[in-house]
Amino acid sequence: MIDYDSFNKISSYLTENGVALLVAEDFEGRRDPTVRFFTNHPGDALAFFATGPEPSILLVPWDINVANQYVKHDEGIDIKIVPYTDFERNPYKALKGAIEILHIQPGSRIEIPPTTSYPSFLRYVDAFPDYDILCREDGSFSILQQRRAVKLYSEVTIYRKAAAITNEVIDALEQEIRNNKFETEADVALFIERQARLRGCEGTGFETLVAGPTRSFGIHAFPAYTGAAFTGPGLSIIDFGLKYEGYTTDVTITVARGPLNRTQERMLTLVEKAYHLAVSMVKYKAATKDVAEAVDKFFEKAKKKMPHALGHGIGLEAHEAPVIRNRSDNDWIFKNGMVFTLEPGLYDPVHGGCRLENDFILVEDDLEQLTNARIIRIDE
Amino acid sequence: MIDYDSFNKISSYLTENGVALLVAEDFEGRRDPTVRFFTNHPGDALAFFATGPEPSILLVPWDINVANQYVKHDEGIDIKIVPYTDFERNPYKALKGAIEILHIQPGSRIEIPPTTSYPSFLRYVDAFPDYDILCREDGSFSILQQRRAVKLYSEVTIYRKAAAITNEVIDALEQEIRNNKFETEADVALFIERQARLRGCEGTGFETLVAGPTRSFGIHAFPAYTGAAFTGPGLSIIDFGLKYEGYTTDVTITVARGPLNRTQERMLTLVEKAYHLAVSMVKYKAATKDVAEAVDKFFEKAKKKMPHALGHGIGLEAHEAPVIRNRSDNDWIFKNGMVFTLEPGLYDPVHGGCRLENDFILVEDDLEQLTNARIIRIDE
Numbered sequence: 074m075i076d077y078d079s080f081n082k083i084s085s086y087l088t089e090n091g092v093a094l095l096v097a098e099d100f101e102g103r104r105d106p107t108v109r110f111f112t113n114h115p116g117d118a119l120a121f122f123a124t125g126p127e128p129s130i131l132l133v134p135w136d137i138n139v140a141n142q143y144v145k146h147d148e149g150i151d152i153k154i155v156p157y158t159d160f161e162r163n164p165y166k167a168l169k170g171a172i173e174i175l176h177i178q179p180g181s182r183i184e185i186p187p188t189t190s191y192p193s194f195l196r197y198v199d200a201f202p203d204y205d206i207l208c209r210e211d212g213s214f215s216i217l218q219q220r221r222a223v224k225l226y227s228e229v230t231i232y233r234k235a236a237a238i239t240n241e242v243i244d245a246l247e248q249e250i251r252n253n254k255f256e257t258e259a260d261v262a263l264f265i266e267r268q269a270r271l272r273g274c275e276g277t278g279f280e281t282l283v284a285g286p287t288r289s290f291g292i293h294a295f296p297a298y299t300g301a302a303f304t305g306p307g308l309s310i311i312d313f314g315l316k317y318e319g320y321t322t323d324v325t326i327t328v329a330r331g332p333l334n335r336t337q338e339r340m341l342t343l344v345e346k347a348y349h350l351a352v353s354m355v356k357y358k359a360a361t362k363d364v365a366e367a368v369d370k371f372f373e374k375a376k377k378k379m380p381h382a383l384g385h386g387i388g389l390e391a392h393e394a395p396v397i398r399n400r401s402d403n404d405w406i407f408k409n410g411m412v413f414t415l416e417p418g419l420y421d422p423v424h425g426g427c428r429l430e431n432d433f434i435l436v437e438d439d440l441e442q443l444t445n446a447r448i449i450r451i452d453e
Numbered sequence: 454m455i456d457y458d459s460f461n462k463i464s465s466y467l468t469e470n471g472v473a474l475l476v477a478e479d480f481e482g483r484r485d486p487t488v489r490f491f492t493n494h495p496g497d498a499l500a501f502f503a504t505g506p507e508p509s510i511l512l513v514p515w516d517i518n519v520a521n522q523y524v525k526h527d528e529g530i531d532i533k534i535v536p537y538t539d540f541e542r543n544p545y546k547a548l549k550g551a552i553e554i555l556h557i558q559p560g561s562r563i564e565i566p567p568t569t570s571y572p573s574f575l576r577y578v579d580a581f582p583d584y585d586i587l588c589r590e591d592g593s594f595s596i597l598q599q600r601r602a603v604k605l606y607s608e609v610t611i612y613r614k615a616a617a618i619t620n621e622v623i624d625a626l627e628q629e630i631r632n633n634k635f636e637t638e639a640d641v642a643l644f645i646e647r648q649a650r651l652r653g654c655e656g657t658g659f660e661t662l663v664a665g666p667t668r669s670f671g672i673h674a675f676p677a678y679t680g681a682a683f684t685g686p687g688l689s690i691i692d693f694g695l696k697y698e699g700y701t702t703d704v705t706i707t708v709a710r711g712p713l714n715r716t717q718e719r720m721l722t723l724v725e726k727a728y729h730l731a732v733s734m735v736k737y738k739a740a741t742k743d744v745a746e747a748v749d750k751f752f753e754k755a756k757k758k759m760p761h762a763l764g765h766g767i768g769l770e771a772h773e774a775p776v777i778r779n780r781s782d783n784d785w786i787f788k789n790g791m792v793f794t795l796e797p798g799l800y801d802p803v804h805g806g807c808r809l810e811n812d813f814i815l816v817e818d819d820l821e822q823l824t825n826a827r828i829i830r831i832d833e
Contacts (some may be wrong), residue, residue: 101772102482102483102484103482104482115675116675117673135672135760135761136671136672136673136760136800137760138670138671138672138800138802139671139672139673139674139675141802142671143675156760157760158758158760161780161781162762162778162780163780163782187570187571187572188570189570189571190567190568190569190570190571190588191567191569191570191571191574191588192567192588192589192590194571208570208571208572209572210572257650257651258650259646259647259650259651262646263643263646263647266639266642266643266646267639267643270637270638270639270676270678270679270680271639271680273680275675275676276660276676276677276678280656290518291516291518291519291522292515292516292518292519293497293516293519294519295495295496295519295523295655296650296655296656297656298650298656299650300650300651300653378538380515380516380517380536380537380538381515382542392481398542400541400542400543401541402543420516420518422518422521
């Protein structure tokens with residue numbers, strides 16, 4: 074979605090900081106939702122945001138036909154579109170074009186993404202000696218990241234719809250599982266893919282992970298799903314997200330099919346307890362690190378170790394701000410409007426893995442659970 | 454696969470260039486097959502390659518269980534494995550650990566990936582004042598890229614198998630299409646996904662694109678596939694790749710269902726002619742730019758424009774060296790052992806799109822077609 078209020082705020086921020094032009098890139102291997110956030114164009118494009126008295130955008134899409142279909146022009150932001158082929162699909166030539174088209178004066182500051190490689194940064198500096206090229210992590214992109222971590226009303230509306238569809242799919246999945254409809258991991262994953270598309274989603278937010286009892290020991294099983302059996306006793310993991318109007322959910326179901334051994338039962342109990350501990354601790358203004366640390370310590374007491382973060386923000390990307398992990402450099406605080414996962418898990422090379430992951434939003438200081446993933450116990 | 458001959462060559466190159474340690478990163482948003490190339494670990498890891506009289510590798514995987522399953526130890530390279538959690542999932546702490554574990558002497562040169570961001574490069578330089586940090590596009594990673602562009606016998610063997618499976622799936626697809634088995638784009642895409650897994654592939658090499666007649670105008674349709682009809686007259690595009698032991702194929706089928714109008718017929722004819730022109734021009738030592746330029750000029754004469762490159766190398770990544778496009782900075786030459794796509798296409802917002810893409814290998818100066826994608830014409 075395009076958010077004009079944010080556009081104006083960012084535009085003001087840039088003006089105040091003396092940045093005349095912001096460059097965003099969204100290509101394979103270097104995805105950046107900034108482009109979609111401001112233009113609704115879904116990917117493979119450069120976008121140039123010019124500030125000043127009349128902010129405007131130059132979108133340089135790889136595919137002009139897709140851009141003409143998706144870009145929204147109708148609410149007061151001037152979005153010009155020039156196909157990337159006009160600049161020989163060369164980012165430096167595109168920037169040169171943007172400087173001309175958007176009338177960026179020599180001596181101005183131009184901010185490029187903080188992910189720009191060191192050699193590429195040097196080329197920008199070389200190619201534009203009359204401009205001040207900024208490449209920094211604490212600049213405009215950090216402001217955009219912080220802004221995107223706190224969802225607006227319009228984004229929350231999309232999330233409620235995305236979560237409702239996700240919950241329908243979770244219910245349908247449980248029914249199929251209990252009726253023994255799935256033989257292989259591929260059956261499960263393709264059921265989810267089909268449900269996503271038929272229910273109007275753009276797709277899945279990331280490659281669906283389905284790991285039957287012999288493969289659930291991996292945090293993210295490799296391959297993501299196979300022709301291996303999904304049936305049989307033990308622990309299985311299903312991790313998926315549905316992408317709706319650009320925004321993705323992210324949930325994990327563990328299927329615990331009996332008979333389980335004591336180690337497996339204990340892993341399930343510990344993960345459930347860790348999950349409830351995390352849910353009880355998330356509060357407005359709490360530090361995300363404190364919650365993650367409490368869960369790590371809970372597992373440590375049980376002589377277990379969780380090999381990944383407790384959770385993460387979700388949005389136009391499957392992993393975005395806030396970070397929810399126990400690392401000294403993490404200073405994120407829970408704020409109203411944040412949408413994020415909590416996903417404690419334990420993994421054992423012999424006994425398999427279990428993870429319980431749901432999506433939450435903090436609203437008026439209260440934690441609200443958006444999705445209904447669960448541990449599905451089947452006694453056999 | 455792990456290639457020990459390459460390992461030794463790279464190791465010698467590094468030693469000759471005074472590089473004591475090479476750092477590779479393979480994480481979400483920053484994929485680098487170097488890690489898999491040398492360790493067989495399929496992803497989410499840091500890897501440190503130490504040169505000197507006894508080259509050795511430190512692999513730092515996010516998921517120790519997956520690493521223990523995949524890493525191959527048995528052919529003379531010492532691969533140590535330390536889980537990323539031991540370094541608090543922090544790349545700088547991991548490098549500090551690697552320097553200790555691999556005994557890298559102060560004053561040595563350490564090469565980090567050329568994709569390292571400018572801010573991150575500065576942090577490396579700050580954090581390791583006793584070492585010479587190199588971040589360059591014409592260094593070890595360029596050598597690795599050139600090496601990976603020319604496949605070894607063992608890699609070609611994998612490719613022949615991957616192509617054989619791909620051709621089986623193409624044949625099965627054509628049969629299903631001619632028997633009108635597919636109603637929606639999702640039906641087609643999920644058929645391919647299922648076939649991939651059931652035939653022992655790791656999955657698809659990229660998100661399968663299926664665009665029915667109303668959506669084929671996009672080079673890469675967005676969303677990649679939907680619940681929209683795949684049936685009906687006009688042009689449809691199916692673009693997919695199968696990933697086998699890490700290596701991906703990449704093919705595109707156009708389904709042309711009659712009655713077609715004159716514009717659509719002309720587009721098909723032009724794309725077929727362009728395809729044959731390209732095939733006829735690829736030769737040992739030919740410049741890839743010359744072939745791409747000839748195709749661009751052919752389309753120009755017909756007052757059409759192809760909005761993308763003519764082709765690209767394939768391998769552990771869906772897009773890798775060589776580049777096959779008409780851009781002044783492209784100086785790639787066709788060499789024996791290169792595996793690549795040729796994929797001319799035309800796209801019209803009203804009449805739809807068509808593309809024909811196959812995978813080729815240059816063997817003993819001759820071009821050999823590995824895959825059998827085609828334009829499937831159906832008269833109705």
